[in-house]
Amino acid sequence: MKLASKRRTGVVVALLSGLALAMTSTSARAATDGPDAIAHRGSSGMAPENTAAAIDLAVHQRADYVEIDVQRTKDGKLVNFHDCTMERTTNIEDLYPDRPRYRVSDFTWNELRRLDAGTWFHDDYADERIITVDDVIRHIQHTRTGLLAEISPCSQYGTTIATDLADALRAKPHYVHKALTRNRLAVQSFQTDDAHTFHTAQPDIPIGILDADRPTDTELVELSQWADQINPQHTVTDQTLVDRIHQLGMDINVWTVDEPGAIRKMTNLGVDGIITDYPQTLTQR
Template sequence: MGKVKVIAHRGASADAPENTLAAVTLAFDHGADFVEIDVRRTLDGELVVIHDPTLQRTTDVLRVFPGRARYDVAGFTLAEIRALDAGSWFGPGFAGERVPTLRAVLAALAGRAGLLLEVKDPASAPGIAGDLRSVLDAAGWLGEAPAGRLVVQSADWTFVEEFHLLLPEVPVGLLGGPPPPPEIDGAAGWAHCINPKNTKVTAALVRRVHGGGMVLWPYTVDNPRRMRELIQLGADGIITNRPALAAEVLAGSARRRFAWLRRLWPISKASR
């Protein structure tokens, strides 16, 4: 098994407001190999990075735009969304953080970490696969796909397969489930990874995913004991809100493995 990847869920979201540039920057400062983000489309067709379908939980939209009938991301223009504070809800030190565009996140990550890009509710945004292609291409990220720096995932598995047909050079992941064994076997020819809820991971699931030539990145794991259990089961990555903790756990696991190997094959002075 190769190096287990640390994947920062919505950035370093235990320590900074999720899906903001502050969380993204902190994630690779904390040792993340990949940053996971969520993408939605605005009323005027721009791609922004936000998890929820509505704006209330992570912005001050009720203060800035009182009296709106609805507060869906899809019902606001990019200019309106840029007027919102996406940091104060998390803490006063993050006041003024904005909902970033996908373009801004791609620029921040370039050359620093990989990207696990989740497309939220693609069925409600027809044509979003083409929008993604345009933004990724303009930012130079499609050329990075073969190097393993970009993975596109969604809980909508039909969309994932359609995206793969549109851009077969970009690795894709199936989120949730996990899929039943026949679907895992069927995905083996085109999917890069299976990303299930961490409580659903079993040794049998890991074997099946690996047998299909895919990797397993379970979510969302913030407990160090569970991180170690998943590493022992053979998970290829850990999706976590706490990338610094995951990096520390992985380093400890590597040290323990090295010590175990040293006990099996002690290095004598004569052999040095």
């Protein structure tokens, strides 16, 4: 990943040098230090996703980034949780059996902090809790591991969640400055409107566009005017796409890549980052 300020320079170089130079740069990247190891919801293959245990394990495994999911509670607290409802990974139905819905946004932080978010994964993680975005930052801010925060696409938030995240990071100027200096902070979203809203509010923080499908060239050219990353599903990614994204001055981080053969393939394509449930596969820790 890179700082947003580098994007325009990348575009000029690519336009002047053409596709051949982009392909050469891609090969050089793959042959040297390899892609960033981005721990998907923390080290979620070995610990319950998006908990402190998964974040801490990713740090121990020397992941370059932890990837988290940002949602908002009923009383405005930003929390790290993926699903739009909480039945899959918590005991919320047991603790609150009479509630009509189980969305994060329907509960206060004091209600959510009581949930067991670990037993579903393994009994060893009984009583692991949901954590806030502030908690995530506290766990990583004095480590080498950076943050890739995904703005939740859950429909109840609209674009306000992007503004909330921008405001929350603005309230942490020391952390943000240090993370950006080290190229260890970025935000991503499946929703282009959310991504653009965040970018408008925090233009210095790199912004990425998640995509389950292969983006068209027209989409890539339009996004290159303001986005820093294109982060597609690895199954739609090939050398042509990687080279085109680099030619347009953007980075590419692919998801979610767990099989060793797929990891080798993406590395050989020259992607900038690999989002994986098993970051130790890339860091060998």
